Amino acid sequence: MFDKLFERDHVIAKHRNGPLATERENFLRHLEAKKYARRVIRETAITLMVVVRRMGVVSPRTITWEEIESAAQSWAKNQTLRKRARSIYYPKRMFRRIAIRWFQFLGWLEPAAIPAIPEREKIEAHHKFLRDERGLSESTIGRYGWHATRLLKQLEDSHRSLRHLSVLDIDAYLSKKAREGWQRRSLRTAADALRSFVRYAEQRRWCRSGIVAAIDPPRIYQQESLVSYIQWRDVNALLKETKGHNARDIRDRAIFLLLARYGLRGCEVRGLRLEDIDWEHDLLLIRRSKQRCTQQYPLDSAIGRALLRYLRKARPVSPHREVFLTLRAPFVPLCQGSLYNAVRSRLDSLGISSVRKGPHALRHACAHQLLSRNFSLKQIGDYLGHRSVDATRMYTKIDTINLREAAAIDLRGLI
Secondary structure, eight states: HHHHOOOOOOHHHHHHHHHHHHHHHHHHHHHTTTOOOOHHHHHHHHHHHHHHHHOOSOOOOOOOOOHHHHHHHHHHHHHHHHSSSSSHHHHHHHHHHHHHHHHHHTTOOOOOOOOOOOOOHHHHHHHHHHHHOOOHHHHHHHHHHHHHHHHHHHHHHHHHGGGGGGGHHHHHHHHHHHHTOOOOHHHHHHHHHHHHHHHHHTTTTTTTSSGGGGGOOOOOTTTTTTOOOOHHHHHHHHTTTTSSSSSHHHHHHHHHHHHHHOOOOOOHHOOGGGGEETTTTTTEEEEEETTTEEEEEEEOHHHHHHHHHHHTTTOOOOOOOBBBOOOSSSSSBOHHHHHHHHHHHHHHHHTTTOOOOOHHHHHHHHHHHEEEEETHHHHHHHHHSSSSSHHHHGGGOOOHHHHHHHHTOOOOOTT
């Protein structure tokens, strides 16, 4: 393996004769089988030599997380002193990441300690209730659990438990978030999460009753804000930017067409599976994330060509059934952040300004385009997968042309 990565004989000999050469070579072959780039495998081989020498590992043994952290800190500091790095952040992160993955691959790394969560069983019981009884999505359950965990940690820091919870604790939690710069909508989300947990705790008699009724979140007025969207000409510029022949352009073009033409949510694009594309009947099956249902679209010819080009030329071989995967090994389905960055980086490079710079900016652009073509709110809502007309009504606020025409009507003869 080493002779594939290095050309000079003395370098190859150094790696072959170094400590744990077999273990290091097995890990590098593992990366090769996972389709990692040769450059990445070569950098990993070099770092593994640093790891075994810095940590003094010469035979199988249990490796602690503290050992890795200490060795990473020491080596990174040495790199900065020798002017090989500007700061310790990147070399430390690289050392730690490769060391952890290698020792986990060998089975030598001690099990990670489970984070201490106050009253964990109560958090998990609430999660089960939200999942089984209310049918909430995993992302919502995670968000609710995040706030509940931090509320309980706040109680633990003051040497109290859930049975001592009071309205003052809720106010203190929300006030702290407000001082940290959270806006009203974020504070409202936090209050809703705490209200859900406290209501469940009251029902289970884990805390005193009457607290949930006193939780007063910031008031959010219906339709109080304007919808942020980008102009359709900007959407066309974005699509024009992805007419290249590299893997990133091919993948991003297919993603952007789905977002802009069908107005899909980001999670719906990420959840699209190979079997959801019916090539025989030119249909696209979308799994609606909020309605817990599926919806069929006729497969647009341009989108079909973009998807087919991606599948043939840019999608890596992978056992995953999701359509869109990362461009670098290990090839896994896109996460929320990856999709957001794919859209935002393109918008920034084109100088397109928008409050929203992620997938939802294209969804709103699609809605505005439908509205400008005089589709009814019901039609737009059905197309976008809204559960009610109220969810679609917000787009009427961005129809500025018709609003100006309405404002210009002379009503003096009618009043």
